[in-house]
Amino acid sequence: MALIVQKYGGTSIAGPERIKKVARRIIDTKKRGNRVVIVVSAPGDTTDELIKTAQQITPSPSEREMDMLLATGEQMSSAFLAMAIHALGEEAVSLTGGQVGIVTDETFTNAKIRRIDTRKIEKELSNDRIVIVAGFQGITAERDITTLGRGGSDLTAVALASVLRADQCEVYTDVAGVYTADPRIVSDARKIDRISYEEMLELASLGAQVMVPRSIHVANKFGVDIHVRSSFSDEEGTVITREVSRMEEVVVSGVAYDKDMVKVAITDVPDRPGIAAKIFGALGKEKVNVDMIIQSSAVGAGVNSISFTVARGALRKTLDTMEKVKQEISAKGIVYDDGVAKVSIVGVGMRTHSGVASKMFSALAQENINIEMISTSEIKISCVIKEKDTEKAVRAIHRKFGLGKAPGKGRK
């Protein structure tokens, strides 16, 4: 008898009708002869509403109390779903993270899972019950309630699939899987059947909002295959897995974009050793994540210009930090541009294929799109461009690499 872990996101269970529909899908899974463990997110907008009320009480609520508050959303969902399953005549039991025994450290609002006690779940499964676990939450050794941060319910599902040695881990969401590009921008974007953890990590960090990197890291570490699929259809989605065997000619898997970025430039920095260390050391101390960095020097001029990108939410902190180090590094000016975006191509095939970068650049050139910064890794090439050109760029690159056509069917 196979063990299947299914995770349902907030939109999948927003409202009684959707909850009932999900309940039927779960029962179908069980009736096909499987043991089933379900992980649920908070219903619809519940979390946002709780955060809104908390903000009306105080602009900076205590993190322990935020976790105490937000954990109620998933607890509600788990109870609602158990009720819906009961109403259809099957046995089910809801459990909070604490009741399961998902023990975390004490980093409230962003806790790390330390260990999971599987006894309670295994006991309920052996009683032929569907087990419904409130996602996103755990409990400290002191029994304080914690939450796992963004994408925490996915993490609960992947972690449970790992410790329970589940045969499958299905993540149900409101999209049908991982696409070669954002289908809202590229009309012939194609659903990818299988993708490697590495590629998915790059796509996730580049703004393809299917799963946050953390869950994929954990899945990779423990070898859990994740099947991302839609809760609104029976269609197969995308399997994120270790080994992806595919036709040689598939070089690029997908095109991603990210508009949540600002370019910051420090001009007229003396060309001396240790300057970059000072700048990025100061930012690191302030916990600002820097994405791309470019240093350019006019030969013989003795001065450099250093540009880097950060998330928009980190701009204020970045500028404050730069003002502090400006004197120390004898820089002249600090400028920023929040009208930029990043487009990227991702694919493990790139490792062994040459000419991929130039193909991407020429796609952008043909559309008269100026490239401001470039960064490359073994499986990714990113370009910073003007934000207004984002959609045009994604479409041009997607077309250039023939991503709209099925793999192995005459791709150039």
Add this chain to the structure above:
Amino acid sequence: MALIVQKYGGTSIAGPERIKKVARRIIDTKKRGNRVVIVVSAPGDTTDELIKTAQQITPSPSEREMDMLLATGEQMSSAFLAMAIHALGEEAVSLTGGQVGIVTDETFTNAKIRRIDTRKIEKELSNDRIVIVAGFQGITAERDITTLGRGGSDLTAVALASVLRADQCEVYTDVAGVYTADPRIVSDARKIDRISYEEMLELASLGAQVMVPRSIHVANKFGVDIHVRSSFSDEEGTVITREVSRMEEVVVSGVAYDKDMVKVAITDVPDRPGIAAKIFGALGKEKVNVDMIIQSSAVGAGVNSISFTVARGALRKTLDTMEKVKQEISAKGIVYDDGVAKVSIVGVGMRTHSGVASKMFSALAQENINIEMISTSEIKISCVIKEKDTEKAVRAIHRKFGLGKAPGKGRK
């Protein structure tokens, strides 16, 4: 240093502004040199909304899952209140019933408290923190979440006050205390300063919706004085206590009414032993609570008529049960009247005073109000009348006993 338990009801903490106001009151209490334990209900309409959604999923949700669901309301309140206290610069910590260690039996939706572990609360108090406990909930030995039933948060407060040997137990609500009659009906209804557990029990069961009988029973058993007062003012409320010393002439404490009742009559029942036992035995088996019972027989006729009252919600079940026993007891007809109500006077002074009943009856007679049923106990006299006469009756009785005047000030 005194220990004070305060309980705040749903209306007291409905919305950010009220939560902040309550937080200030709590901090004031602590700053007067007290240790403070707070019990909170769910905010405003949260519980009703959760029940509504559950009903949309299934008309008969599992009781375990209802408790899992409803316990979130109080958990939210406790977190919100802790945040508000932090924002004002004081230390506070919220705890669920399970985190405190309020261990109950397994009667989901109406659990009984078995024991309370005071260690966690005492530890937090010794760290100079305000402890905020989510009311209405507990946990079984198996760590399933339970709720305590109607008025459960009051019960949490009284039980905590008892085990912690608190110096005071204050129950904050949206009324200023216990009145001699419903102030919405009787304009000169007077707030009672002190009232005995016994009288409060009678008033509560008679429809004065200040506290449910269960909490008062527990308070009585463990000798906890309850101070019922308004969260919207600093005025003293009503202390419910064991010993109430007062002027000899105070005979009647208050007038209560109850419209949630139906009168059911079984006509032409043969005058044989065992008939009443059959009727009320059958109702007892169906868990129908019968309030007043009157049996009248026409002398020599050999037939009786039996009338009794039940809550409106129990009418359907009552009639079904009566249809079943009708044949067995050879009764002719079953009729009911849902246009009735009960008015009652309550007072420990009645025990030693004669003429109280006749004074009540004459108050009703002067208003031309017909009495359909009468029941008396040592500290209570109740009359069933037409529902439409309720307000008139309450006013007449209140006036007749001079309840609007302060005790000891020339009452007749």
